[in-house]
Amino acid sequence: MYNSEEMLLEMKGICKRFPGVVALDKVDFFIRKGEVHVLMGENGAGKSTLIKILTGIYKLDEGEILFDGKPLNPVDALDVQRKGISTIYQEISLIPQLSVAENIFLGREFRNKGLIDWKRTRQEAKKLLDDMGMDIDVTRPVESYGTAIQQMIALARATWLKAKLVVMDEATSSMDDDEVRVLFSIIHRLKAQGISILFISHRLNEVFEIADRITILKDGVRVGEYRSGELTRLQLITKMVGHDASEILSQATVREKKRFPDYVEARNIRSGVKLNGVNLTIGRGEVVGLAGLLGSGRTELARILFGADARDEGEILIDGAPVHFRLPAQAIGKGFAFCSEDRKVEGILPNMSVRDNMLIACMGKVNRHGIVSPQRQREMVQKYIDAVRIKTPSMEQNISNLSGGNQQKVLLARWLCMKPDLLILDEPTRGIDVGAKKEIEELIREIASQGISILLISSEFEELVRNCDRLVVVREGHNVGELQGAEINEENIMRVIAQEKKREAV
Amino acid sequence: MKTKKGFMPALSNLLARHGSLVALLLMMAIASIIYPEFRTMRNITNVFRQMSMVGLSAVGMTFVIISGGIDLSIGSTIALSGILLAKLSGSSVLLAIVVPLLVGAVIGLVNAFIITRLRVVPFIATLAVQMAVRGVAYVITDMQSVPVSDEKGIFTFIGRGYVLGIPFPVLVFAVVAIVAAVISTRTGYGRSTFAIGGNENAARMMGIRVERSKMISFTTTSVLSALAGIILSARLGAGQPLGGQGWEMDAIAGVAIGGTLLSGGTGGIGKTVCGVLIMGFIKNIINLQGNVNSYWQNIIMGMIILAVIIIQNRGKTGGERA
Numbered sequence: 001m002y003n004s005e006e007m008l009l010e011m012k013g014i015c016k017r018f019p020g021v022v023a024l025d026k027v028d029f030f031i032r033k034g035e036v037h038v039l040m041g042e043n044g045a046g047k048s049t050l051i052k053i054l055t056g057i058y059k060l061d062e063g064e065i066l067f068d069g070k071p072l073n074p075v076d077a078l079d080v081q082r083k084g085i086s087t088i089y090q091e092i093s094l095i096p097q098l099s100v101a102e103n104i105f106l107g108r109e110f111r112n113k114g115l116i117d118w119k120r121t122r123q124e125a126k127k128l129l130d131d132m133g134m135d136i137d138v139t140r141p142v143e144s145y146g147t148a149i150q151q152m153i154a155l156a157r158a159t160w161l162k163a164k165l166v167v168m169d170e171a172t173s174s175m176d177d178d179e180v181r182v183l184f185s186i187i188h189r190l191k192a193q194g195i196s197i198l199f200i201s202h203r204l205n206e207v208f209e210i211a212d213r214i215t216i217l218k219d220g221v222r223v224g225e226y227r228s229g230e231l232t233r234l235q236l237i238t239k240m241v242g243h244d245a246s247e248i249l250s251q252a253t254v255r256e257k258k259r260f261p262d263y264v265e266a267r268n269i270r271s272g273v274k275l276n277g278v279n280l281t282i283g284r285g286e287v288v289g290l291a292g293l294l295g296s297g298r299t300e301l302a303r304i305l306f307g308a309d310a311r312d313e314g315e316i317l318i319d320g321a322p323v324h325f326r327l328p329a330q331a332i333g334k335g336f337a338f339c340s341e342d343r344k345v346e347g348i349l350p351n352m353s354v355r356d357n358m359l360i361a362c363m364g365k366v367n368r369h370g371i372v373s374p375q376r377q378r379e380m381v382q383k384y385i386d387a388v389r390i391k392t393p394s395m396e397q398n399i400s401n402l403s404g405g406n407q408q409k410v411l412l413a414r415w416l417c418m419k420p421d422l423l424i425l426d427e428p429t430r431g432i433d434v435g436a437k438k439e440i441e442e443l444i445r446e447i448a449s450q451g452i453s454i455l456l457i458s459s460e461f462e463e464l465v466r467n468c469d470r471l472v473v474v475r476e477g478h479n480v481g482e483l484q485g486a487e488i489n490e491e492n493i494m495r496v497i498a499q500e501k502k503r504e505a506v
Numbered sequence: 507m508k509t510k511k512g513f514m515p516a517l518s519n520l521l522a523r524h525g526s527l528v529a530l531l532l533m534m535a536i537a538s539i540i541y542p543e544f545r546t547m548r549n550i551t552n553v554f555r556q557m558s559m560v561g562l563s564a565v566g567m568t569f570v571i572i573s574g575g576i577d578l579s580i581g582s583t584i585a586l587s588g589i590l591l592a593k594l595s596g597s598s599v600l601l602a603i604v605v606p607l608l609v610g611a612v613i614g615l616v617n618a619f620i621i622t623r624l625r626v627v628p629f630i631a632t633l634a635v636q637m638a639v640r641g642v643a644y645v646i647t648d649m650q651s652v653p654v655s656d657e658k659g660i661f662t663f664i665g666r667g668y669v670l671g672i673p674f675p676v677l678v679f680a681v682v683a684i685v686a687a688v689i690s691t692r693t694g695y696g697r698s699t700f701a702i703g704g705n706e707n708a709a710r711m712m713g714i715r716v717e718r719s720k721m722i723s724f725t726t727t728s729v730l731s732a733l734a735g736i737i738l739s740a741r742l743g744a745g746q747p748l749g750g751q752g753w754e755m756d757a758i759a760g761v762a763i764g765g766t767l768l769s770g771g772t773g774g775i776g777k778t779v780c781g782v783l784i785m786g787f788i789k790n791i792i793n794l795q796g797n798v799n800s801y802w803q804n805i806i807m808g809m810i811i812l813a814v815i816i817i818q819n820r821g822k823t824g825g826e827r828a
Contacts, residue, residue: 077710077711078710078711078713081711081713082713087711093708093711093712094705094708094712095700095701095704095705095708095709095712095771096704096705096771097700097703097704097771097772098697098700098701098704098771102697106697106701106709106712106713106714107694107698107712107713107714108713109694109697114693115688115692115693116691116692116693116694116697118692157712
């Protein structure tokens with residue numbers, strides 16, 4: 001067992017200023033050997049700045065960094081990696097088309113007379129992954145595996161590079177519970193080898209499960225360092241957000257069962273292996289949550305509703321009349337709106353202004369010819385900037401410069417200008433800090449109170465519990481239950497999902 | 507290795523991995539049956555010799571395209587190197603061969619410099635270099651063809667000679683292709699091109715020296731194109747300011763028909779060799795057909811390239827979703 005008091009990383013008095021902002025103000029941050037240290041804070045707390053300084057992407061203005069007792073003067077990302085700090089990013093940091101084995105050893109392949117020895121490379125990769133408890137085909141391209149496996153391949157690479165510290169930046173954000181479990185068991189093995197892990201996650205459950213210590217940052221200042229057991233969830237959130245955490249956790253709002261007029265109905269939707277006959281009804285002005293684990297078919301169902309993907313079987317009815325959408329444009333025409341889970345790929349138009357991002361879809365709605373005077377455009381944009389409370393210096397600001405939460409609000413506004421009847425929100429708060437999350441949730445309820453129906457998809461059950469009138473629980477492409485009113489709580493969701501196997505016998 | 511068993515999956519696996527080789531062999535087999543003159547050694551040798559020059563450029567281009575780039579400057583490089591060979595042929599055989607190769611290297615380095623340091627996208631950078639180099643070729647020749655003086659017969663040998671019954675240009679192409687295939691599959695540089703084409707940022711973070719790799723790829727392409735220019739001039743007995751025009755497109759087409767994706771990250775030298783030969787044999791078969799207007803060649807080539815790319819795209823997505 002490693003002496004857990006022995007320091008591996010000491011960052012002392014770290015200061016980093018950007019024009020107009022102090023991103024980090026004399027921050028101390030320590031990691032001991034063989035510990036899992038979670039760094040927490042809202043967006044803007046300075047988490048990512050600190051990581052970027054550690055990994056050599058940013059230069060620090062003041063302070064010193066000791067790594068393994070020696071000063072670490074990061075030249076660039078590569079240099080830091082050579083010194084024993086490997087970073088695994090949320091986005092894939094592997095080469096998708098190359099084999100698993102090649103990805104692990106890329107740049108340091110085994111040689112035989114100067115040429116790469118593929119047989120040995122494959123054998124070593126197999127051995128390395130076996131040691132991690134993973135049995136996968138190392139000759140297949142990395143892209144044929146899911147995100148979780150890819151992260152673990154990246155971990156295998158890091159351990160082989162003899163990393164002493166592995167930085168995992170939101171590694172679990174796109175994993176389901178099973179995948180997280182496998183990842184955590186691997187992290188425990190790494191710990192046992194004396195490797196330290198710096199872990200960043202927005203998921204509180206995970207944080208408490210994996211962390212030995214937690215450092216909390218807020219507004220560029222260190223709030224404190226805590227042993228995992230010292231803090232309750234409520235305390236942690238209070239320290240991070242610093243305002244009225246009880247409100248954030250108020251999930252036990254007792255709701256009455258309400259009746260909503262029938263609006264949209266999806267019957268027996270089937271598509272490939274993902275959907276095996278799902279039913280879904282949404283009432284007018286109702287917030288329906290689609291609950292399920294990753295891979296349960298939630299996003300697939302939403303995309304089919306919106307006409308973005310084709311279905312093999314099943315019917316979709318609006319007010320009792322069947323509709324056949326082959327294109328999103330048709331669904332939009334019927335008053336549907338869809339906020340994709342992938343903001344970067346299917347949402348924002350990078351390098352365009354907030355104004356353009358907001359108006360791009362709705363110009364034709366404002367005026368039959370799609371010609372809207374700049375004056376009128378500005379009025380509309382300002383109205384929505386105020387309505388959804390977007391924090392931006394101006395509507396001409398490049399959207400890429402906004403925080404994730406504010407980008408999401410721009411996208412919400414984009415759909416709201418279309419005056420939709422049904423708003424489908426797929427993971428609207430993914431990768432967004434706690435404060436902005438709360439605001440988005442408030443917006444969701446506000447929108448619903450105006451009579452707009454909402455289909456909410458979220459991997460965070462608390463979010464569904466807080467916001468939905470009714471929950472449809474799906475697993476492996478079919479319905480496993482519905483929760484309404486007072487039945488809606490996290491425990492019940494998990495119970496319904498777990499019950500799935502029995503249901504088939506009934 | 508195999509995920510599915512049975513004949514059809516095995517066949518589609520074979521086609522996905524070696525589609526261009528299968529297509530090449532199939533085409534040659536069918537042509538041999540239909541056209542008796544196709545299967546003569548002389549005809550086959552001729553096609554190989556015709557394609558060996560574009561083939562050299564295409565080998566270099568493969569590295570560039572795998573790493574996600576493109577090089578449009580090679581046609582001009584072929585012309586300039588051929589002209590330099592012709593101009594220097596009278597004074598020194600050694601200089602006449604070494605100088606064009608060095609100039610080729612310089613052109614490649616200029617391409618790489620513009621792309622990696624000045625951050626201009628490869629398409630524009632090499633398009634500009636293509637025009638400039640072509641201009642140099644016009645200026646130094648005044649648009650006149652430059653005859654090659656060949657007192658020792660060395661250039662005739664380079665262009666038209668045989669070694670053990672194999673045309674010398676074909677031999678050069680074969681050696682270059684084999685060496686390139688080994689480099690591509692078994693060296694750090696070779697693999698770096700795949701990594702960069704697959705995900706440049708990830709490659710950089712994995713310690714791949716991206717700029718250096720690109721520099722090698724562009725320089726290799728230009729040097730091999732200079733070599734093609736040397737062979738071309740030696741064959742024609744003259745350096746021509748309009749030589750090699752449009753060859754960049756032939757080289758790119760050869761790479762694409764072979765099965766290297768223009769989006770980067772996948773491909774291989776073997777595929778390119780097959781792709782180039784497929785192009786050569788298609789032209790050859792059209793000529794053998796005799797009654798087809800040779801202008802039709804272009805139309806047919808265009809159709810074939812399109813068909814190949816569409817089939818490849820389908821194979822790719824089908825394979826991934828299955």
